[in-house]
Structures are given as structure tokens and as C-alpha cells.
Amino acid sequence: MLADDGKRALPLSDEIEFSDMEEAIDAPERVAPVIEFRDVCLAFDEKVILDGISFSVRRGETKIILGRSGGGKSTIIRLILGLIKPDAGRILIDGEDITDYDEPELMQVRQKIGMVFQEGALFDSLPVYENVAYRLREQGVEEDEVEAEVRRMLRFVALEDAIDKMPSELSGGMRRRVGIARALVGDPEIVLFDEPTAGLDPPTARTICELAIKLRDLHDVSSIFVTHEMNNLRYLSSEYAVIDENGEVMFEKEGERLCMINTEIMMLRDGKVGFEGKDEELMRSEDPYIRTFVHGK
Template sequence: MKIEADVNTQALNIAPKAIGAASGDTIVRLADVRRAFGETPAIDGVSLSVERGEILGIIGRSGAGKSTLIRCLNGLESTDSGSIQVEGMEITALDERRLQPVRRRIGMIFQHFNLLSAKTVEDNIALPLKIAGERREERKKRVAELLELVGLSDKAKHYPAQLSGGQKQRVGIARALAAKPSLLLSDEATSALDPETTQSILALLKDINRQLGLTILLITHEMEVIKRVADRVIVLDRGRIVEEGPVWQVFANPKADTTKSLLQVLTPELPPVLSHRLNPVIGDHAVVKVQLSGDAARRPFLNELPGVTLLHGSMDTVQGEPVGTLFLSLPAHDKATLQKAVDYLTVHGTQVEVLGYVSGNA
């Protein structure tokens, strides 16, 4: 099922002046940021940057430091050391008064929506504008534009209790965009939603980013979310960055154990009916795992291997690049011929591993 979100680019103007000094194309820059609670480091020397128009995904298990990091970014949490710049302005030493204009440049959407139950949809969206002192006429105009943007023009007078989870999140997105931010922070924004609604929200975020150039920093524990919308991914573990890179490259060849673990739900595994038969030393056939990506996945190569059988696997497209895992059976009677086949696969694959051997037909 394909879900698309139409964005009215004229209705949503996101290009106000930056608040800080000129910072090129970098919206956010962190340098050696540290934050501990007692003896426990929540953020342990994190350095990263978010470029204008980029969707950066930050992923990690519970307790990895994601929430602390995002609170430091919007000034809700102080740092122990290090530098945080938003549009060229250093924010770590700013007091509450001087943080206010910075926060207006940062939109925020939350896992549990954080809508005011006693206010209507239009009043929830208008709240940041009211706090900023916008005139009533301007607020009404802006709210109407945002409701059209997120597809809820007919829900303006509804209250949050009358909305579905996906509709509530659309209100949250509209509210986050009300002040025309340069950066949108998404903190587990789809974790409370069903899979179909998650797709529609991610499609909306992707379209807003693509058509309007809005920079998005996406905090999540779901690799599926990263795969669908992010350009680049950073993997956090115990407050440290353990891996980062373009999404398709990280998916194709994960280095860190944390990344491999998070990818398990998306990566095919050898079926138990075969894995239970594996012998580490002997057998008629070798079972080989081959990971493919990029140009290597576009070229035919299996027809060059005599006696090869495709046992299991899958191919996907991430950021327009093919990424996949194949499980093959190769004749193992002649070790030299088997080694030649493995060497051939190594040339064509990102990573090749002989998992073991089976006797009889694989």
C-alpha cells in the first residue's frame, strides 16, 4: 500500500532569518558534548552536525542517551561540557531569556503528542504563535495554512479526544511548524502509532523535508523508521556514537554490534530448518551468507558458480540503493573449488561468511 502526503509549498513558508552568525549549510553542530547524572554518563563526548535540508536519524536502545541529547539540543537540559551551536549560535551558556528565540527556531514533535486536551485543534496549533505575540488575524491565517498542510482542515474545531492517534500527531506536526522553524526535532514521534499510520506520518515528514527543505533530526529506536526517511544515521550506545554514515551503507555493512542487533528485525536469517542442520566442519554442501549492496547487487554473478543453489534471502532498496542478504548452498566435495567460489563471492559481495556445512540436499 502506497501512502503519500501532499504538501502545499506555498502555504508553508520556512525561510526566516537565522538567529546566529552565518553557519554555512550547518544548522546544528555539537562538539564533545558531555552530560552525566551522578556517576552515570548520559552523553559521553558526542560530536555531530546536521546539515541544512538533511534528515538525520539518531537511533539507539533505551538508555542510549537519545532523550538527553535532544533535551540538550533545545536547551531543556544543561550540558557539563562541550559546545552546541544552532545556526551558528552557541547555546550552552544562554540563560532562559536568551534561549527563547533559539527555541522558536526549533520545532518539536513528541511520542505522546503533548496536546492540550481542553483546547481545540486550531487553538493547540496557534499556541506557539500566541506566546510569541502574533496578532489574532495572523494566527488564524497561519493555522488555516497548517491545517491544510497536514490534511486536517475539517478538524479545526475538534478536541484531541475526538481524534485518532495519527490525527493527533498531525496536529503535533502542525504546531511544531507554526513558528516557521529551521529545525524540526522528532522524539519517537511514531512509536505510539500503528504501522499504517506510521507510514502516513513518515510520508508527511519526508514530503515536508523534500519540498520545503526543512531540516529534521529524528530520534527513534526503530530501524524501519530510519530506513524509510533518514538520509544519514548515527547509532548511539551508552552515550557514545558507535557508528554513523549514509543509511544505505550502514544497512548494507553494519560495523558495530549495537547496529547489527538493531538491524536484526530487518535482516533475513537462515531458516531454523537449515540452521539446525549446520555442521561447523563437514558436509556435502557449504552454506554461505552473502551481503550485497550498491553496484555489486546490480550485477549478475550467480550463473558463474556451478552447482549454486539459492536457499533464502531478500533484496531491498534503501535511499535508492539495492541492499540485500542471500543464503547460498555451494558444493563442498572439493575444498579448493569451494574456496575459489568463496573468493569469487567475496569480490562481488560486501561481506561473505561460510556459516557451516550440511549433508545431503541443502
């Protein structure tokens, strides 16, 4: 979130000096990309999915990836996790080139990343508690700590009441939220959302977007949000989260005073980056393909 002159906007307070904010934004660890694709190519059989894709995501930034179904959006996420390998190009996570990593090395990289799958991908045989605790259990964390962390995460997604339920007892929206809680355990620096609102009703989809906004603005998490729903784009690129005097999270719209720059949009088109920039630029675009995508005509 930046003010008109390009500076990051924080919850306004008299104690924060403008120069402090400027310093915080320009700190080397903030400027260095957390995720970087360099000329990545991928094809399945004769079908080219990604053709020389390059982009980067900075710390605390959300990259919304738009594109038609089967256009390679989810493939980008799978590449970041190392679930598949590119034909060409390099992929860097936190400055580390993971392109040629083997499975054990990738396991270490994946500890930094949380992934929210399209349908939640919860483990059917485990209750909500065990699903959320999964990563901690694998790391051999003490039971007391596990329970505290699981409850904290379920509180974050407002599902503490469902702690003992089985995934089959949950609605689609609840499954996604449990999926988010599971992804956030261990406080990953990067969270990947693979169409987390697909098939959900608008209020539930809005709730999912609010969680993504909270992660971005209050927890400084870098994320990639794959979607083809324009409502998601509007929420994520025009609203920000702040904490009011009572400690409650509030969502405010950017306006004349503030213009968010921690959310960028990338549109895939025929395996290439068809558009990259801010939501305002996307909305103003005269490109017929983008207009059809954005305005439906």
C-alpha cells in the same frame, strides 16, 4: 538527494542548469551546520548518558538518531532546545553557541525550532485550533493571520476537519499530526522529532514519515528524527518527495539514478556515537551490535 556523482537532486527540469544546483549546494549558508554538538557530555547521577558526542546537521538535512531505549536519544533533543544543560561540551544552533544561554535567551533560540513530542504533548485544555495557534498567539499575531496559518498547517498534516476538536477526541496518530502542525507554525528552520511514531500502527507511522520527508525535500527544513523503528529509517533514508506536473506531492524511491545524501544516520551506543553514516553503510555493517539492532539477529 544527490545524483550518483554527489550532486543534490532536484525535481528534474530542463530549466535547471547543473551548475546552478552545484552552486546552491556549496553556498556557505548551506554548508555551515544548523545544529552542531562538540564533545557533549552528560550524566545523571552516576549514569553517563552522553560521553563526548559530536555531530552536525546541515541545512535541509535529516539526521536519524537510532539507539536503544534510555540511550540518550531524546536527551540530545532536550539539549538542543536548552531544556537541560550539558556537563561539558558546546552546542551550537545556527552558528550560535547556546550552551551558556539563560532562559530568556533560549526563548529566542527556540523560536527557530519546532518540536514534535513522543505523545504529541498537546495542551489538553485547548482545542486543536488553539494548540496549533499557540505560538502565534504568544507572538501577538493578528487573528486573521493566525487562522490562515493554522488552516495551512492543518492542511499540511491533512487534519483541517479536526480544527474544533479537543485533544481527547483525537486518535494517537491524529495527536501526533496536530503536534507536527503546531511545531511547524512560524516555519521553523529546524524541526525535532522525538519518536513521533512510537505506538502507532504502520500506515499512520508511514504518514508521519511522509510529513518529515516533505519537510526535508520541499521545505528545506533541517531535522533530527529520533527513533528505534527500522521502518522509519527505511522510509526516511530511501524515499524523497517531489511535486508532479499536477502539483501533487509524490514519494519516489532512490535507485540507481539517485542516491540521497540529505539523510544521515547516527547510532548511539553506551553514550557514544556507535555509527554515523548512510543507510547503506549501516545495512552493510558487520558490527554485531549494529546487526542485532538492524536485522534483529
